[in-house]
Amino acid sequence: MKPCYINSAVSISAQDTLDNSNFLENTISFEGQLAKAIHPNYKLFISPIASRRMATGVKMGIAAAKKALELAELETPDAIITGTGIGCIEDSEKFLNAILDNDEEFLTPTSFIQSTHNTVGAQIALTLKCKGYNVTYVQGAASFESAVLDGQLLLHENEAKTVLVGGTDELGKYLINDIILAETAEKQPITTPFGEGAHFFSLSQSKQNKSFAAIKGIKIFNKATTETINIKVEDFLKDHDLTTEDIDAIVLGKNGDTFDELYQTLQYSSFKSIPQLHYKHLCGEFFTASAFGFWTAANIIKHQYIPEVLKLNTIKKSNYKNILLYNQLKGQQHSFTLLTSC
Amino acid sequence: MPKNRVAITGMGIISSIGTTVEANLHALLNSQKGIAPIVNINTRHKNEIKVGEVLQTNAELAKSLHLNENHNYSRTALLGCIAAQQAVKHANIDTIDAFRTGLISATSVGGMDLTEKHFQNYNAESLKLINSHHAADSTEKIAALLGITDFTSTISTACSSAANAIMLGARLIKSGQLDRVIVGGTDGLAKFTINGFKTLMILSDTDCTPFDANRKGLNLGEAAAYLVLESDAVVKQDNKTVLGYLAGYGNANDAFHQTASSENGEGAFLAMSKALKVAELNPEDINYINAHGTATPNNDLSEGKAIKRIYGDSVPDFSSTKAFTGHTLAAAGAIEAVYSILALQNDVMFPNLNFKTAIPELSMVPITEVTKKPLNYVLSNSFGFGGNCSTLIFSKN
Amino acid sequence: MDALKKELKESIIEQLNLEDFTVEDIADDDTLFGDGLGLDSIDALELIVMLDKDYGIKLTDPNEGKAVFVSVEVLATYIAKHRTK
Numbered sequence: 001m002k003p004c005y006i007n008s009a010v011s012i013s014a015q016d017t018l019d020n021s022n023f024l025e026n027t028i029s030f031e032g033q034l035a036k037a038i039h040p041n042y043k044l045f046i047s048p049i050a051s052r053r054m055a056t057g058v059k060m061g062i063a064a065a066k067k068a069l070e071l072a073e074l075e076t077p078d079a080i081i082t083g084t085g086i087g088c089i090e091d092s093e094k095f096l097n098a099i100l101d102n103d104e105e106f107l108t109p110t111s112f113i114q115s116t117h118n119t120v121g122a123q124i125a126l127t128l129k130c131k132g133y134n135v136t137y138v139q140g141a142a143s144f145e146s147a148v149l150d151g152q153l154l155l156h157e158n159e160a161k162t163v164l165v166g167g168t169d170e171l172g173k174y175l176i177n178d179i180i181l182a183e184t185a186e187k188q189p190i191t192t193p194f195g196e197g198a199h200f201f202s203l204s205q206s207k208q209n210k211s212f213a214a215i216k217g218i219k220i221f222n223k224a225t226t227e228t229i230n231i232k233v234e235d236f237l238k239d240h241d242l243t244t245e246d247i248d249a250i251v252l253g254k255n256g257d258t259f260d261e262l263y264q265t266l267q268y269s270s271f272k273s274i275p276q277l278h279y280k281h282l283c284g285e286f287f288t289a290s291a292f293g294f295w296t297a298a299n300i301i302k303h304q305y306i307p308e309v310l311k312l313n314t315i316k317k318s319n320y321k322n323i324l325l326y327n328q329l330k331g332q333q334h335s336f337t338l339l340t341s342c
Numbered sequence: 343m344p345k346n347r348v349a350i351t352g353m354g355i356i357s358s359i360g361t362t363v364e365a366n367l368h369a370l371l372n373s374q375k376g377i378a379p380i381v382n383i384n385t386r387h388k389n390e391i392k393v394g395e396v397l398q399t400n401a402e403l404a405k406s407l408h409l410n411e412n413h414n415y416s417r418t419a420l421l422g423c424i425a426a427q428q429a430v431k432h433a434n435i436d437t438i439d440a441f442r443t444g445l446i447s448a449t450s451v452g453g454m455d456l457t458e459k460h461f462q463n464y465n466a467e468s469l470k471l472i473n474s475h476h477a478a479d480s481t482e483k484i485a486a487l488l489g490i491t492d493f494t495s496t497i498s499t500a501c502s503s504a505a506n507a508i509m510l511g512a513r514l515i516k517s518g519q520l521d522r523v524i525v526g527g528t529d530g531l532a533k534f535t536i537n538g539f540k541t542l543m544i545l546s547d548t549d550c551t552p553f554d555a556n557r558k559g560l561n562l563g564e565a566a567a568y569l570v571l572e573s574d575a576v577v578k579q580d581n582k583t584v585l586g587y588l589a590g591y592g593n594a595n596d597a598f599h600q601t602a603s604s605e606n607g608e609g610a611f612l613a614m615s616k617a618l619k620v621a622e623l624n625p626e627d628i629n630y631i632n633a634h635g636t637a638t639p640n641n642d643l644s645e646g647k648a649i650k651r652i653y654g655d656s657v658p659d660f661s662s663t664k665a666f667t668g669h670t671l672a673a674a675g676a677i678e679a680v681y682s683i684l685a686l687q688n689d690v691m692f693p694n695l696n697f698k699t700a701i702p703e704l705s706m707v708p709i710t711e712v713t714k715k716p717l718n719y720v721l722s723n724s725f726g727f728g729g730n731c732s733t734l735i736f737s738k739n
Numbered sequence: 740m741d742a743l744k745k746e747l748k749e750s751i752i753e754q755l756n757l758e759d760f761t762v763e764d765i766a767d768d769d770t771l772f773g774d775g776l777g778l779d780s781i782d783a784l785e786l787i788v789m790l791d792k793d794y795g796i797k798l799t800d801p802n803e804g805k806a807v808f809v810s811v812e813v814l815a816t817y818i819a820k821h822r823t824k
Binding site for chain 1: 385386387445449450452454457458461462464469470472473475476477478479481482485490491492493494495496497498499500506510513514516517519533534537538540541542593594595596597598599600601608609612726727728729730
Binding site: 541542543599600601602 | 779780781784787788799800801
């Protein structure tokens with residue numbers, strides 16, 4: 001597939017990332033198990049009559065999407081592609097509670113309507129009156145990457161000139177406690193907090209004034225082991241006429257659990273002499289946390305600078321041209337993403 | 343002839359009218375509907391609604407998959423595994439990774455049937471079920487069963503989900519990213535969805551009547567269906583029997599309302615128009631339309647208007663098969679893809695059951711009897727909440 | 740009747756999450772849907788449940804709501820006449 005260009009990158013996360021004036025300066029560290037997002041004043045993005053029904057994830061998503069379009073100076077994209085792992089869990093929980101509390105009586109539709117996974121993508125389309133291609137991916141930790149891959153494919157096929165892609169996940173209030181409980185019972189549980197956030201990016205087929213990085217390639221795969229991961233990465237790079245030598249930094253989705261050995265395998269072999277970075281200690285673990293990693297990598301290319309807080313080693317490079325991202329969750333939903341300067 | 347054709351070489355299905363492709367065809371040809379009062383779910387509304395339910399219990403479905411009793415499969419995963427396994431077998435695939443093979447599944451309800459039983463009440467025993475909640479879980483289980491290690495993804499665009507899964511699979515083959523993709527969708531019935539649709543006041547208390555002037559709403563259903571899509575190269579190399587081709591696809595957003603379709607069916611019109619363009623066909627090339635036709639007042643009027651915007655008064659033969667299966671939500675696009683292929687293979691159109699009177703604004707009369715006719719192109723619509731509209735076009739050659 | 744109207748305004752604000760509204764902002768004869776308060780078909784379904792839950796009035800067809808939900812005035816008159824609780 002042909003590369004495509006990134007014209008804006010917007011993050012709403014547990015860090016102060018929406019304000020573009022700083023790049024991960026003064027980050028917060030977390031004591032507890034939750035890393036809740038820092039919310040902007042949503043009234044700046046969404047009318048009160050529209051926002052009255054929206055849960056956290058929908059508001060985050062619309063605000064991030066609107067900002068991404070604004071920064072890219074794009075009014076309406078040709079396509080809107082969204083990823084979410086857990087979906088609109090706040091409204092799902094609300095409707096589940098209503099079913100249980102009232103024994104299926106006196107239920108109202110709002111939380112059900114807003115609980116469907118495509119709510120964010122649909123609300124963005126509705127807000128922008130965008131009638132173009134619109135899909136929502138729900139592939140766990142590869143939800144955001146599925147959206148990016150589809151976006152790149154649309155641009156490659158010449159089905160669109162501009163695409164808005166993004167990922168959103170919200171913590172919710174109830175299920176997360178049991179998810180944490182189940183995780184704590186694991187032998188080597190996730191050590192980063194659980195987080196939430198919304199990340200949106202404006203992509204284009206051709207290089208524009210605003211373009212500051214390009215997506216060279218993306219690969220999603222379902223299975224890999226410490227024995228096969230090196231071959232997988234070499235094959236992926238080969239598909240793009242690159243070798244491990246060409247990579248200037250690797251961004252890893254480490255979360256402290258037993259599956260970190262997959263990342264370690266790459267750290268100790270193919271990529272041992274280049275800058276190695278992590279980010280989930282900053283944004284928390286959630287299904288679309290890798291979009292925070294993507295935002296980070298795009299910004300490193302833009303600023304040609306790696307914030308200290310991301311570094312896993314002390315190696316520096318004079319130039320950050322090709323950055324590779326690798327993410328997986330519990331040994332499933334693996335993805336490689338290759339960003340490059342443009 | 344367009345290059346890089348996408349062949350369909352296998353199909354699998356489990357629905358309220360049958361647990362195999364053959365059983366579904368038999369029911370369609372004999373007007374045997376699968377709509378009845380609900381059995382497997384104990385809901386307060388059981389006397390007020392009728393559904394298209396797969397009658398096997400979870401235990402029976404699990405047994406047919408040889409799962410041990412301690413499994414954590416949602417109903418969505420169980421149905422999906424059964425249908426996907428059939429499709430791969432039907433396509434005579436021995437070694438799944440002999441080619442670059444992907445899986446794209448669709449679901450809207452995911453593992454909600456498990457979550458709603460244990461929500462806020464998980465214990466040491468049931469806590470293992472919590473990771474089955476999210477939508478990708480059923481897809482991962484299907485991938486594990488089929489041995490798929492390459493591209494795997496899940497789509498959720500409400501009731502158009504499976505059509506979008508089929509579309510992405512075709513695009514990945516056409517662009518040379520994959521050689522073979524198993525595509526489709528699965529949704530089990532759950533209290534969550536029954537109550538959700540109930541609050542929207544669009545559930546019929548009797549057999550649904552698509553495109554009828556007096557339609558009262560939809561019957562919910564549950565089902566799973568998958569297709570095996572293969573590239574020309576795979577078909578040639580393995581000398582595969584081709585059941586039909588995916589000739590065109592279109593996706594658009596109605597951008598009108600979170601749940602309702604626009605009055606002039608804008609999204610539906612755009613999706614159909616795009617699909618015709620991709621297939622390089624004129625509207626009159628379509629021999630039969632398998633309509634979305636949920637039997638809600640809003641959908642059927644809006645879809646009918648969209649069809650009329652394309653065809654004027656020369657609307658091709660059309661019917662909705664929702665009165666057989668109920669509305670199977672995220673699976674619907676795949677269920678109706680199987681029915682579209684069956685129509686092409688057998689040169690037959692399936693009846694729109696329960697129809698009596700045309701909608702006055704449309705004067706459109708669907709096919710109401712099993713009707714034989716040579717078919718070359720079948721168009722299938724799937725529309726969902728959030729304005730997500732998709733159209734697929736299947737061809738015989 | 741005035742008490743019922745006030746009660747209805749409070750319920751509407753709460754049920755429909757009209758965060759920026761107070762009881763004083765809604766006049767008895769304000770149009771609830773369309774140009775008035777800007778309510779839509781989803782709100783109508785919410786109000787149908789409110790009628791059932793709070794006043795024991797069952798509407799089975801969403802279209803019936805259109806004539807009832809014109810304004811707080813009309814709604815209050817309808818409830819006073821048909822309420823079973």
